[in-house]
Amino acid sequence: MIIGGSASQALASQVAMELDDKLCSVETKKFPDGERYLRIKDEIPEDEKVIVVQSTGYPQDENMMELFFILDTLNDMNVTDITVVSPYLGYSRQERRFKEVECISAKATAKLIQTMGVKRLISINLHEQSICDLYDIPVDNLSAMPTIAEHIKNTFDVKPVILAPDKGAINFAKEIAMILDTDYDYLEKVRLSPEIVETKTKNISVKDKNVVIIDDIISTGGTIVNAINILKEQGAVAVDVFCVHPVLVNDAVLKINAAGAHSVQGTNTLKSDVSFVSVAKTIADHLKSL
Ligand code: R5P
Numbered sequence: 001m002i003i004g005g006s007a008s009q010a011l012a013s014q015v016a017m018e019l020d021d022k023l024c025s026v027e028t029k030k031f032p033d034g035e036r037y038l039r040i041k042d043e044i045p046e047d048e049k050v051i052v053v054q055s056t057g058y059p060q061d062e063n064m065m066e067l068f069f070i071l072d073t074l075n076d077m078n079v080t081d082i083t084v085v086s087p088y089l090g091y092s093r094q095e096r097r098f099k100e101v102e103c104i105s106a107k108a109t110a111k112l113i114q115t116m117g118v119k120r121l122i123s124i125n126l127h128e129q130s131i132c133d134l135y136d137i138p139v140d141n142l143s144a145m146p147t148i149a150e151h152i153k154n155t156f157d158v159k160p161v162i163l164a165p166d167k168g169a170i171n172f173a174k175e176i177a178m179i180l181d182t183d184y185d186y187l188e189k190v191r192l193s194p195e196i197v198e199t200k201t202k203n204i205s206v207k208d209k210n211v212v213i214i215d216d217i218i219s220t221g222g223t224i225v226n227a228i229n230i231l232k233e234q235g236a237v238a239v240d241v242f243c244v245h246p247v248l249v250n251d252a253v254l255k256i257n258a259a260g261a262h263s264v265q266g267t268n269t270l271k272s273d274v275s276f277v278s279v280a281k282t283i284a285d286h287l288k289s290l
Helices: 009-019 060-076 105-114 129-134 145-155 167-180 222-233 252-258 280-289
Strands: 002-004 026-030 036-040 049-053 081-085 118-124 139-142 161-164 184-191 197-201 210-218 238-246 263-267 275-277
Touching: 002 009, 009 049, 009 280, 036 060, 049 060, 060 081, 060 105, 081 280, 105 118, 105 129, 118 280, 129 139, 139 280, 145 167, 145 210, 145 238, 145 263, 145 275, 145 280, 161 167, 167 184, 167 210, 197 222, 210 222, 222 238, 222 252, 252 263
Parallel strands: 002 049, 049 081, 081 118, 118 139, 161 184, 161 210, 210 238, 238 263, 263 275
Antiparallel strands: 026 036, 184 197
């Protein structure tokens, strides 16, 4: 039985279709003061394996709270075999302390999820692999890169060079490039003098090349706009932009388009206007393999 929280209803129904499983209906609404109401509308036998699909992106607190409401209701129904699929796991950006006595929000949310009788957590391209260590239950950190690579293969006429906007994203670029059998690189900051810093591709030239930029998250779009500007200066023909999690704060897509992107695309770990690549099969295949 698959349950889709309101942040991931469409994705949950795609996963249910892939698995040929039943999608359970959930009624949610908001009271006038902003509090949430939740009701699981289908009967669920106690021995049923239940998969709850709910991303916990913006509004993070509401979506997280709704996840807890679903889990607590399942506990009340005596369902014990619960897997949570949170394709975008909110509060994952603070998984350690940068300053003294900061809240490690990824740890706090891990504690709460675990007290709700969850047996396993599945997510996609967690911001840091080390988030898995904050949990005592198994956490599977799946990659959307094979799906994104497949999408590029099926929709691009010319094989592009894959570029990470910084060193931290190089493994994403590498994963896609290996599948497509193409070149990959990342943008590196080089200090030419105490005053002058130049950002350029580390190893290969993008002159006259079609380039795909890949990152895990696009938030404000600043990282990508900077990368596009540099790639254009270096003579790239077309720059297409892909991300796993289209967080897209305010006018991020507009800014990226204005910088000259040929396209901006993301996966449906989060709902957005650019969530063109579905991770449903990635999730369903993994669930089948368990
Ligand atoms: C950073 O660690 C991430 O991989 C992204 O590069 C970052 O979140 C992008 O943020 P923004 O879109 O605000 O530049």
